[in-house]
Amino acid sequence: MNDVYVIGVGMTPFGKHPDRTAADLAAEAILGALDDAGVKAADIEAAWVGHVFQGMAMGQRGLGAAGMSGLPITNVENACSSGSTAIFDAATALKAGIYDVVLACGVELLSTKFRGALAPDESDIEAQIGLTMPAVYAMRARRHMEQYGTTSRMLAAIASKNKFNASLNPLAQFKKPVSVDEVLAGRMIADPLHLHECAPVSDGAAAVVLISGRKLNQLGASRAVRLAASQLRSGKLEVGLPDMTIEDLTWRTAEAAYRDAGLGPEDVGMAEVHDCFSIAEATRVEGLKLYPRGEYPARVERGEANIDGRLPVNMSGGLLGKGHPLGATGVAQVIEIVKQLRHEAEGRQVEGARVGLAHCRGGKARGVEGTACTVNILTI
Amino acid sequence: MAEIQEKTNGPDHYEIDGANIYLLGSQCSACGAAFYPEQTVCGRCGHRGSESLRLGPDGILYTWTRVHQSTPEFKTPYVLSYVDFPQNVRVLVPLVDNAEPKIGMAVKLVLAPGPKLSHDGQPVELVHVAPVIAKEEQL
Ligand SMILES: [Zn+2]
Numbered sequence: 386m387n388d389v390y391v392i393g394v395g396m397t398p399f400g401k402h403p404d405r406t407a408a409d410l411a412a413e414a415i416l417g418a419l420d421d422a423g424v425k426a427a428d429i430e431a432a433w434v435g436h437v438f439q440g441m442a443m444g445q446r447g448l449g450a451a452g453m454s455g456l457p458i459t460n461v462e463n464a465c466s467s468g469s470t471a472i473f474d475a476a477t478a479l480k481a482g483i484y485d486v487v488l489a490c491g492v493e494l495l496s497t498k499f500r501g502a503l504a505p506d507e508s509d510i511e512a513q514i515g516l517t518m519p520a521v522y523a524m525r526a527r528r529h530m531e532q533y534g535t536t537s538r539m540l541a542a543i544a545s546k547n548k549f550n551a552s553l554n555p556l557a558q559f560k561k562p563v564s565v566d567e568v569l570a571g572r573m574i575a576d577p578l579h580l581h582e583c584a585p586v587s588d589g590a591a592a593v594v595l596i597s598g599r600k601l602n603q604l605g606a607s608r609a610v611r612l613a614a615s616q617l618r619s620g621k622l623e624v625g626l627p628d629m630t631i632e633d634l635t636w637r638t639a640e641a642a643y644r645d646a647g648l649g650p651e652d653v654g655m656a657e658v659h660d661c662f663s664i665a666e667a668t669r670v671e672g673l674k675l676y677p678r679g680e681y682p683a684r685v686e687r688g689e690a691n692i693d694g695r696l697p698v699n700m701s702g703g704l705l706g707k708g709h710p711l712g713a714t715g716v717a718q719v720i721e722i723v724k725q726l727r728h729e730a731e732g733r734q735v736e737g738a739r740v741g742l743a744h745c746r747g748g749k750a751r752g753v754e755g756t757a758c759t760v761n762i763l764t765i
Numbered sequence: 766m767a768e769i770q771e772k773t774n775g776p777d778h779y780e781i782d783g784a785n786i787y788l789l790g791s792q793c794s795a796c797g798a799a800f801y802p803e804q805t806v807c808g809r810c811g812h813r814g815s816e817s818l819r820l821g822p823d824g825i826l827y828t829w830t831r832v833h834q835s836t837p838e839f840k841t842p843y844v845l846s847y848v849d850f851p852q853n854v855r856v857l858v859p860l861v862d863n864a865e866p867k868i869g870m871a872v873k874l875v876l877a878p879g880p881k882l883s884h885d886g887q888p889v890e891l892v893h894v895a896p897v898i899a900k901e902e903q904l
Pocket of ligand 1: 793794795796798801807808809810811812
């Protein structure tokens with residue numbers, strides 16, 4: 386199998402862009418990624434575009450706005466992992482030797498479409514009795530509290546950390562730090578999760594240019610970052626009474642990615658993980674085995690996951706701070722790791738890390754713990 | 766003998782047998798894995814074919830949340846819970862919102878209005894769980 390490298394990244398600011406179109410946002414990210422990679426539109430052999438709610442042929446609209454047409458374009462919907470699934474698909478084609486230069490993009494324009502709490506698809510039997518995404522995570526949070534002694538204050542510390550990191554990221558939706566007390570004073574969305582513990586509604590786009598190892602030898606791109614593993618899994622239909630604090634889906638995906646990269650959790654120097662809610666960061670980081678089960682929230686309170694901590698998590702601000710334009714999220718996570726490994730994360734640079742992990746998982750359907758999960762491991 | 770009423774066309778699938786309400790799930794006829802609602806192809810072994818399985822009427826509260834923000838078809842706040850049934854199946858069920866729920870408490874299936882609203886804004890009757898009051902507390 387061929388090696389895969391990221392040679393260009395581009396993204397729009399995340400936030401509210403009600404005056405723009407999704408195609409226009411995607412084009413900005415795509416053109417930024419091409420310029421950063423130093424390649425021309427005509428060099429791109431195929432493209433994958435992830436989104437959740439943008440309607441038919443989003444990819445063709447976005448690439449078209451960037452002046453690109455005629456190439457193979459695939460639209461990808463995989464809930465909140467749509468963008469990172471686009472990366473998985475693009476990387477899989479490179480590994481197989483089908484192409485040498487490809488594009489993966491994620492985009493979402495939600496602020497003009499959407500209000501209130503996100504819920505599973507309306508045909509889902511659990512959605513029909515009132516299950517919302519915050520409710521799913523609130524119920525996991527309550528189990529984490531019951532089983533490990535996690536407190537609301539510890540969960541608030543996760544949100545506060547990510548809002549602070551976002552204040553260091555010029556492309557993030559939230560510009561101001563939020564203290565633990567301010568998180569706890571916020572309005573309750575689904576008990577015990579407060580407003581600042583839930584990812585916001587966001588608009589934005591992100592794109593990466595990926596190339597094969599043989600192409601890298603030709604181009605000699607000096608800022609290339611190796612995509613050492615890109616894995617995708619889906620949630621298994623649950624049988625029996627599983628422990629809701631354990632992310633089997635995250636672990637099965639991570640285990641495959643660690644194996645592909647020839648690395649283990651102990652080698653990871655930093656991580657972007659899918660913190661759609663404060664508790665989600667905890668169960669994910671524990672599911673990746675980056676921190677011991679049940680201990681993550683207490684360790685965040687002690688500063689271990691800060692940018693200058695033992696193992697930094699969500700340096701970009703995460704979904705809670707940077708924003709969560711669903712389809713764009715998984716691509717933006719990979720971009721943050723690339724910037725960090727290139728030593729270009731000004732103001733929030735992690736020192737010394739050579740391995741970064743991006744974890745994205747999303748969606749809810751009855752009977753499964755989660756719908757889609759990706760783990761991308763990047764190295765220099 | 767009490768008449769058995771069955772309802773499997775709404776958001777919850779249940780059967781009323783006398784004073785008791787049961788949720789209607791299924792059990793794989795090959796490996797015995799149980800699911801709610803009924804699943805004809807087994808999610809564990811792939812066997813095609815299952816038997817109907819009654820869940821309840823009693824269960825244990827696994828976890829819960831009080832939902833304060835939802836979609837427009839629901840009246841907030843309301844309490845949702847995951848309930849573990851002795852038939853080895855966990856089901857999402859609204860909890861009647863009158864007491865502070867406690868993880869591990871015994872609950873019983875009941876019919877109650879809400880939180881879902883009909884098109885004209887009236888609470889829809891759904892299967893809920895309610896705390897089982899211990900005998901000594903009732904006295
Ligand atoms: Zn079976």
